[in-house]
Amino acid sequence: MKFRDGMWLAAEGKRLEYAEEVYSTTRLEESRGLRLLCPTKKIMQRADTLNLSTLTIDIETPFDGVLSIETTHWLGALNPGPHFDLFPAGKPSTRHTSITKSPKSMTISSGSISATVKTVDHDFDIRFHATDGSKELTSLLNRSIGLAYGPAPSNPMQTADMRNLHHYIFTQTTLSVGESVHGLGERFGAFNKVGQAITLWNADGGTSSDQAYKNVPLWISSRGYGIFIDTPDKVELEIGSERCCRVQTSVEGQRLKWYIIHGPTPKEILYKYSILTGKPGKVPSWSFGLWLSTSFTTNYDEKTVNSFLEGMKARDIPVEVFHFDCFWLKAFHWCDFVFDSEMFPDPKAQITRLKESGLVKKVCVWINPYLGQVSPVFEIAASKGYLLKRKNGDVFQWDLWQTGMGIVDFTNPEAVEWYVGCLKELFDKGVDCIKTDFGERIPSEDVQWHDSSLDPRKMHNYYAFLYNKIVYEALQERFGENEAVLFARTATAGTQRFPLQWGGDCESTPEAMAESVRGGISLGLCGFSYWSVDIGGFEGYPPPWIYKRWVAFGLLCSHSRLHGSNSFRVPWTVDEDDTSDQGCSKILSTWTLLKARLMPYIFAQAQESANLGIPLSLRAMCFEFPEDSTSWFLDRQFMFGSNLLVAPVFEESGNVEFYLPAGKWTNFFTNETKSGPGWFKETHEFDTLPLYVRENSILVLGKEGETRTVYDYARDVEVRLYCVRKGAKATVVGSEGKEIGVLEVGEDGEVGKQEFLGGEWSVTCLPARDHLSDYVLGAWKNFSLTSPKSDELKLCHLLGAFDRVVQRCYSTGNQVNCNPMAYHIPLRMSSKRRNSPYFIT
Incomplete structure (x- = not known):
């Protein structure tokens, strides 16, 4: 809902009153919080305290990394339910909170996030920032918190009967240059919500409208914080759409409460949000x-x-x-x-x-x-x-x-x-x-x-x-x-x-x-x-x-x-x-x-x-790559878990354009690699699409030809290594969801602790062709060796002006042919233990 007609005028039929200064502060000992009394005009003399509205702002520390901000006009107004079922698994203890005072401000801290309130010069100024001072997240500045009436009363006597008046509370958090906003439920419009007016009100509107079946009052900013609006009521947001530099949140009623959640990554934001509203159930x-x-x-x-x-x-x-x-x-x-x-x-x-x-x-x-x-x-x-x-x-x-x-x-x-x-x-x-x-x-x-x-x-x-x-x-x-x-x-x-x-x-x-x-x-x-x-x-x-x-x-x-x-x-x-x-x-x-x-x-x-x-x-690209500014605008591709990138094809021709963040990416189907960051174009038949594996990934796969959904996920599996380094890990779980073991790459580039794998399991190393210079290819071409070793033969660490190359050859029978030029042919170490010589060309 827009309350203003441009920057200078109130919208027709609306009366607006803003918090103009922080007049006084009071500590809330039980909640380790701070209460701000904010009159709707600057108090220059005692007479200014009469015949005006005030807004009460409570800033509290529910748990580390999160602050709650509740704005109320009339404190005596009822707050009927239903209310969101918060902290369903229990409220965590708050360990790192403090309130400090300086001559010009007060700062309330909750773990990694703090709010600094200006207390001088008759200003209204609240800054939310990382506690270590490394980054300002957002702020509440002049004309950013207020109340509104509609239709506009001509004098305060009319508010004696509120039955025909609508009363709203609104807040406006600042949007920084280049900041983007995401989430707010299952929304089918533009992924970045800046410039949109959004109403959180469940509706059966299909997928081609601005309505949504799943309205969730949570949005995440590219600046490393999220805001959860704590009411199931109808919430209206103007996201850079009333004031281009602000996100306005409004609700009809006497109070509005929201939580600001510090990440700085989306993963950390959602983890803290799950403490507030609950974790997803596990499915079979x-x-x-x-x-x-x-x-x-x-x-x-x-x-x-x-x-x-x-x-x-x-x-x-x-x-x-x-x-x-x-x-x-x-x-x-x-x-x-x-x-x-x-x-x-x-x-x-x-x-x-x-x-x-x-x-x-x-x-x-x-x-x-x-x-x-x-x-x-x-x-x-x-x-x-x-x-x-x-x-x-x-x-x-x-x-x-x-x-x-x-x-x-x-x-x-x-x-x-x-x-x-x-x-x-x-x-x-x-x-x-x-x-x-x-x-x-x-x-x-x-x-x-x-x-x-x-x-x-x-x-x-x-x-x-x-x-x-x-x-x-x-x-x-x-x-x-x-x-x-x-x-x-x-x-x-x-x-x-x-x-x-x-x-x-x-x-x-x-x-x-x-x-x-x-x-x-x-x-x-x-x-x-x-x-x-x-x-x-x-x-x-x-x-x-x-x-x-x-x-x-x-x-x-x-x-x-x-x-x-x-x-x-x-x-x-x-x-x-x-x-x-x-x-x-x-x-x-x-x-x-x-x-x-x-x-x-x-x-x-x-x-x-x-x-x-x-x-x-679907996992948004910005979730895995928050430091890549491009990832915050990618809405035609996603991550499946942390290791697989998926880019659906929307053209009958099979033409598709997609973005790969920094690093080496291996095509799941061809084992070809590409280096990001960058945009790429491909053409696909219907049996493939851009499905890329992130570097330093270990994928555990069922055997070739597997048709079942439920089977032993640790038996007869193929373990694929994609450009791995020391420390790369993959957890193996059973079909009941219990952890069986962890595969981890050690100092020697090998996968250790494989004893929990059963049947005819194998390890596949997928070298990247673009890691190999002509020099390396020539060296491999002229290299041959025969060895009686039965488990593994580690060949060659060739170093030069190119990336380090580690090529492993493993026995799956009586002989193994190792040729890095044929990079697309999997090279495996089998669970079979045969005392057969390697024959390597």
């Missing part, structure tokens, strides 16, 4: 496999489902989870949890047959938190008070989405118990996971929640948290703490605790695929580890080329699901069953099997991501 290994959906409005029954899965198996496309979308329920009955008896006369038996066939391991069904009045269940739920009501006592209903639809009131404990009971009946039928759709269009006017103490406007966004929490915890109760999986569309702060989320309704276009990338990386910067997308696009009929490009992108998201609206997403329906190597079926098989092979890497990275509260995929 099977959830990373391919999910196949019936699609939305398509007709299907048991025969249809089986035909899909049999067709996928025949085409070497393993499916881990089959999803029954809306029409497992009877039309007009959504969502009463009752299978449509005409289409599914015995759902439990059907699901049992489906799993026993071996075509799929898990089953998911679609639900929402609404109830259509046509269902007989509606009358029961309404009579028992399970549905949201209007202020006059009527059940709140509208005909949006479902005829006479009511909304489950999750503030009523009995409604929650009933809803969980319905979920348990699904689990009894063999359902393993739940797609929690909707939860965005929650009314905020003329409604009365069962818990009447709650603010209906705050409940609009917070409903997403309650809805997903209830379903997730029901899954945990049935299947185990780390075995619960949602497929959720709506979210707010804290909902990362209930994974996973998907991007909502996108069109079947390359533009929508790019929108989805932006949405995924933005949500990741708000602490969500897992994210998925409707492969092929939800709306419309994807042409084969878009489907195949989307398959490549979708299988490199943390989770991968084929889903559409009014058309199926099995590949043979997209391209008339093209059986060629570049047909949809073969391409889907290729990428599904690649993800299966990557599972030892993916699942280990998933554990780390959840522990740190950071994204697995």
